[in-house]
Amino acid sequence: MPRARRLDSHCGCQLENGLWSAGYARVAGVDEVGRGALFGPVVAAAVVLDRGSHPGIDDSKRLAPERRHELALWIMKKTTFAVASASHLEIDALNIRQATFRAMRQALTLLDPPPDFVLVDGEPIQDLAFPQQGIIKGDQTSASIAAASILAKVQRDCLMQLYAPTFPCYNLSKNKGYGTQAHMEAIQRYGMSELHRRSFCRFLEEEQPRLAF
Secondary structure, three states: OOOOOOOOOOOOOHHHHHHHHOOOOOEEEEEEEOOOOOEOOEEEEEEEOOOOOOOOOOOHHHOOHHHHHHHHHHHHHHOEEEEEEEOHHHHHHHOHHHHHHHHHHHHHHHOOOOOOEEEEEOOOOOOOOOOEEEEOOHHHOOHHHHHHHHHHHHHHHHHHHHHOOOOHHHOHHHHOOOOOHHHHHHHHHHOOOOOEOHHHHHHHOOOOOOOOO
16 A cells, blocks of 8 residues: 655744744745856745645755756745846856845845745845844755745756756756866866856966857
């Protein structure tokens, strides 16, 4: 006889439950993906869960790609969510920390209706218009933050798949823009593309790189 599928989330709602009990009705979790990448944007997502079952939601890094996609579809169907990004140009102009805050603020601003409390993975967001709490490793303890991490990861991975045929020498479909040894060697050999983060990659280029594009 097959085992029943477990429907409760891997990341619990204890934090959300406490806030709901305190009178907050729309608790949003927010997380980012791509902060340490060499190529492309940093992507942030914000998710407001209801008080029902949240099947299998977990930190995106602990999920297989197929499972992430399944859960992303469930989250987009069953929750209030928004996704935003900060480009490689914004990252170079502002620095990655400030660009990440910008993407997170934008995702939260796009939520309709807006949240009345925000749970943030990591440190609190500067200049945020909503009350908030920063939680270290929040994507491993809060279901709403974990849901945001799934959406952000799936969105950014899809972007890397779209860019991969245009920039074939960097193997973006495999490394997703992160600094693998092969990716760094490709930058040293071919130089940066127009979508690489110059502030992250400049030290990798040869003095006279041979441009790929």
